[in-house]
Amino acid sequence: MDTLIAQLQRQFRDYTISLYHQGFLDDQFTELKKLQDECSPDFVAEVVTLFFEDCEKLISNMARALDQTGNVDFKLVGSSVHQLKGSSSSVGAKRVKGLCITLKECCDTQNYEGCVRCLQQVDIEYKTLKAKLQDLFNLEQQIVQAGGRIPQVDI
C-alpha cells in the first residue's frame, strides 16, 4: 500500500509532467530548478513570484497605453511586451512567451484589435500559470511536511 509520501510524490511527478506536456513550462524552468539547492531552497518560487509581479505591471502598462484610443503608443506597448517576452523566456513560461511573440507582431503592425485581444490572452495565461505553479509548490510543501523528499522529475 502506498504511503502518503509516495502518493504525494507521484502526484507531484504527474503534475509536473503534465505542465510540460501541456506547454505551460519549457526546459528553461528545468534550468531554474538546477539552481535551487539547500542554500536557496525557494529560488524557483521566488523568481516566478517576481516574474508574475512583472506580468502584472507590464500588462497594466500595456492596457493603459491601449486605452488611449486614437493615440495609442505602440512603441510603449512594444517595449513592454519585449520585456515580458524576455522574462517569460527566462523562467520557462512557454505559453506566456508564445503569446508575447504574437502580441509583439500585432504591435509591430499597429493592429489595435489584435493587440487588445492578445493582451487579454496574456493576462489569462499568466494567471493560469500562476495558479498551476502555486498548486505545484503546495504539493512540494506537503511532501516536505510529510517528511519526504521532492522527487527529481525527468521530462
Add this chain to the structure above:
Amino acid sequence: MAKDGGVSCLRRSEMIGIGIGELESPPLDSDQVHVLAVDDSLVDRIVIERLLRITSCKVTAVDSGWRALEFLGLDDDKAAVEFDRLKVDLIITDYCMPGMTGYELLKKIKESTSFKEVPVVIMSSENVMTRIDRCLEEGAEDFLLKPVKLADVKRLRSYLTRDVKVFADGNKRNLTTPPPLPPLSATSSMESSKSTVESPLSMVVDDDALTMSPDVCNFSCGFAD
C-alpha cells in the same frame, strides 16, 4: 559590491529574502572571480546572479549601462577611485537595454584604460548575425543567447579561472587569456528556438537560413549601431 550609495544593485526591497546577496559585502577574496552583471530586467538579473554564484563567482548586478560605468568609475572620465580594491574579472551584459545598450557599454569599456582587458560577454534574446558580429568585432569575448543556462555560465567560468595550468603540450598558460575562438560551425538556431549547442561558441548559424534581417530591438539599439 561597492558601498557607494550611487550604485544601485538589487535594492533591499527587491531581495525579499531571496538570500542572493548582502548589501554590505565582505572584502573581495583575491582568488574569487568577480563578475559585473548588467541587465535592466529584474528577473534576468536574479537568474544571472544565481547562475554566477552557483559557479562560485562573486557578483555585482546592476540595472543599466550607466550604473555599470558608475560602478567601474568610468562615468566621468576619471580612473576608478578604488581601483586597487575594485577587481572585475568579467562583465556580462544584456544587449537590449533602454538608455545605453550593451553594445554601447562594451565600446566604453574597451575604450577605457582600466578595464579594456576585462572580457565582456553580451547576452541577447535575439539571434541576429549583424548584432553578434558587431559585438565580436568591438571586442566582446562571447555572445550568449538568452535564456542563459547553467552550461553557458560554466563554460564562461572555465576560461576565467585564475589558475595557471599546464596543458598537454607542457606549456603553462595563464587562463585569464581565453583561448582563440574556433570558427563558427553551422547548425540551425533561429529566433525563438533554444540553442542547445555544446560547441565552444554559444550560438551557431545555419548558413542556408542566414538572412541579414534588420536589428529588431525596441529600445535605443537601432540599425545604425
